Amino acid sequence: MTTPPARCVLRIRFHLPAGPTGEEIYERLLDLVADITARYQPHPPDTVDLDLTPALRYWAPRTPTEIAQLLRLRATALFGISSTAGLGASPMIATMALAGTPPGKLTAVAPGPAAVEAFLRPRPVAALPGVGPATAKALHRLGIDTVGRLADTPPATLNRILGTRPARQLHTRARGIDERPVQRTALVRSTTATHRFPHDELDPAVRRRALLGLAEELALRLRGHDEVCQSVTLTVHYADTTTTTRSRRLAEPTAHSPALRKTAYELHAAHALQRARVTALTLRADGLAPAAAAHHQLLLDPDDDKHHRLEQAADALRARYGADAIRPAALAEPPAPP
CATH class of the missing domain: 3.30.1490.100 (DNA polymerase, Y-family, little finger domain)
Structure with a gap:
């Protein structure tokens, strides 16, 4: 039985000029993205999520990192646009990787559980999607200042601090679990x-x-x-x-x-x-x-x-x-x- 490939999500932010010119280039860049994979999700005005998993066989023997570099190179060659990107096993990991990447660079997080854990645990708890300033402050008061400590905190304790639903969601994310799909949506102008x-x-x-x-x-x-x-x-x-x-x-x-x-x-x-x-x-x-x-x-x-x-x-x-x-x-x- 063939083992399915590990999920691979790329989040890329294009450095576009402001105003109508940037909006026009963004729409043309989406055509470029569609040449890489049919499974992508626009986040106007400058960011796109790409699920590279179904495209890996087509682009073999290129690795996900090489596919990401190919897209960035094409954007520069065709439109003169630089970009910053994050690569990971889920939209959350790709988003966090992008957030910590210097402009014009690419950060790739390996898909294995050990690599994801090593990436997440040292990060400040405020870096986790869904943790706003008020939530971070409440967690800090109990000494929960990193994603690793959040993952190690018993769910019952988090329930008392945050409430059942937010506690369950953040505890799941702190352990690197994010099953949200990357799906095409209507491009909101x-x-x-x-x-x-x-x-x-x-x-x-x-x-x-x-x-x-x-x-x-x-x-x-x-x-x-x-x-x-x-x-x-x-x-x-x-x-x-x-x-x-x-x-x-x-x-x-x-x-x-x-x-x-x-x-x-x-x-x-x-x-x-x-x-x-x-x-x-x-x-x-x-x-x-x-x-x-x-x-x-x-x-x-x-x-x-x-x-x-x-x-x-x-x-x-x-x-x-x-x-x-x-x-x-x-x-x-x-x-x-x-």
């Missing part, structure tokens, strides 16, 4: 805008001004294509090359600048950055849909109607005189010194 600071930015006022510009850019882009978005995601890039991401679903699909700006500010506050050294901010509008299919909740507030009418007038001026004809005062460039 999104659009992104990125602001890169000239130096490590610690001033929250400067970051909020950048967020204002990003929200305005996304709102103009959506209205220019007669589209609305259903949620907003903010990714913060730090000086040590790590990132954190927060998302929030909107009360209603919209392309209204004040709504996107307010949500961006709330996401920024939720990051609790304090003295973090921030190098860039990426704001993404997710779940794009035609504006004609969206419904606007009428409010008993004359200011809301006034803001929408002002927005329409400003868009008309931009269409006639250019995108920079009118902008928020906070984004106006200071006058040059005499």
Whole structure:
């Protein structure tokens, strides 16, 4: 009887330019991914999971690492795009491998139980998917600060700390068990805008001004294509090359600048950055849909109607005189010194 091949999952993040150009390249890269394996799952705006298991026979005698390098090489040769990748026996292992990989490199975790255990046990418990700041803090209070200690903790103890369902899920993951499939899903369209600071930015006022510009850019882009978005995601890039991401679903699909700006500010506050050294901010509008299919909740507030009418007038001026004809005062460039 032939032993089935060990499961092999590749998570790859492409380093794409911001804006519509990056979105277009991402969709073309998915065609490149489909040439490697038919079993893949997009994670817009820049990441894809590939289940290489069914493709190993086709690509033999290449190893999974060589297949991953082939995909990365093709992305660079055809589109000039570099990438970072993690390879493991499950989506969780591949995700964690990618998270700890320097930009432009590949980390491969061998599929055997011993290799998976050696990879997981020394890692901080906060690195395990599903462990947020509050959960990590609760675990740290009991001295559970690594994935290995979490795996060694009796389930009954975790139940008292976290509750039955979260405890069972995290205890299973800490032992390297992740049976989630990699499956094709409908590609949910999104659009992104990125602001890169000239130096490590610690001033929250400067970051909020950048967020204002990003929200305005996304709102103009959506209205220019007669589209609305259903949620907003903010990714913060730090000086040590790590990132954190927060998302929030909107009360209603919209392309209204004040709504996107307010949500961006709330996401920024939720990051609790304090003295973090921030190098860039990426704001993404997710779940794009035609504006004609969206419904606007009428409010008993004359200011809301006034803001929408002002927005329409400003868009008309931009269409006639250019995108920079009118902008928020906070984004106006200071006058040059005499």
